[in-house]
Amino acid sequence: AQSVTQLDSQVPVFEEAPVELRCNYSSSVSVYLFWYVQYPNQGLQLLLKYLSGSTLVKGINGFEAEFNKSQTSFHLRKPSVHISDTAEYFCAVSEGSSYKLIFGSGTRLLVRP
Amino acid sequence: GAVVSQHPSWVICKSGTSVKIECRSLDFQATTMFWYRQFPKQSLMLMATSNEGSKATYEQGVEKDKFLINHASLTLSTLTVTSAHPEDSSFYICSASLRGEQFFGPGTRLTVL
Numbered sequence: 001a002q003s004v005t006q007l008d009s010q011v012p013v014f015e016e017a018p019v020e021l022r023c024n025y026s027s028s029v030s031v032y033l034f035w036y037v038q039y040p041n042q043g044l045q046l047l048l049k050y051l052s053g054s055t056l057v058k059g060i061n062g063f064e065a066e067f068n069k070s071q072t073s074f075h076l077r078k079p080s081v082h083i084s085d086t087a088e089y090f091c092a093v094s095e096g097s098s099y100k101l102i103f104g105s106g107t108r109l110l111v112r113p
Numbered sequence: 114g115a116v117v118s119q120h121p122s123w124v125i126c127k128s129g130t131s132v133k134i135e136c137r138s139l140d141f142q143a144t145t146m147f148w149y150r151q152f153p154k155q156s157l158m159l160m161a162t163s164n165e166g167s168k169a170t171y172e173q174g175v176e177k178d179k180f181l182i183n184h185a186s187l188t189l190s191t192l193t194v195t196s197a198h199p200e201d202s203s204f205y206i207c208s209a210s211l212r213g214e215q216f217f218g219p220g221t222r223l224t225v226l
Contacts, residue, residue, distance in 0.1 A: 032213070036217075041204075041220070041222065042219055042220065043117075043119075043206055043217040043218050043219040043220045044157075044206070044208075044217040045217070046214070046216075049214065051213070090156060090157070099145060099147075099210045099213060099215065100147070100159060100162065101147070101157075101159065101208075101215060102159070103156045103157045103158075104156060105155070105156045106155070106156050
């Protein structure tokens with residue numbers, strides 16, 4: 001069975017500092033990997049996705065993530081965060097044929113001035 | 114981009130009544146839609162997969178007689194919470210699948226008094 005682990009429930013960081021949000025997954029088959037952002041009382045917005053090809057994936061708002069198959073990780077990074085990046089971030093995995101998404105528990109990114 | 118809407122955005126109802134939530138794909142057709150439930154400060158939990166023209170597939174532990182799903186057209190899926198109780202209060206989010214990617218609605222906050 002698939003599962004997604006986001007070890008950090010909250011990550012506080014100062015504005016303009018770099019940040020990494022960690023995501024590890026387990027699956028017995030090939031997977032697709034996603035990062036979503038959720039602002040309060042809103043739905044989810046896709047930041048980036050890994051389907052195949054290059055392991056370094058660039059997304060919107062300056063975010064990027066690297067797929068590491070040997071470590072079963074898909075960590076999200078941004079070199080310089082803004083106050084507006086404060087939100088909840090979810091890592092998700094799916095087996096392509098089913099399109100079902102399994103979400104991690106989420107990481108709250110708190111950017112301080 | 115692909116846009117998914119939900120209606121209503123919030124609803125308050127009395128215990129014992131039924132509530133219907135609509136999920137629409139506005140600019141694309143979706144044979145598959147998904148319904149999620151999110152409790153405060155928690156992750157999204159997949160409730161069911163809604164397939165146009167056929168019965169929904171419910172995740173383990175989700176009562177299909179309580180959470181009725183209808184996917185009557187390629188652009189509309191509805192979730193009806195029957196005989197709602199306070200413990201059903203939650204944030205309900207739908208998504209529609211397009212070319213392997215899920216696009217999320219803005220969510221519906223249900224409060225049962």
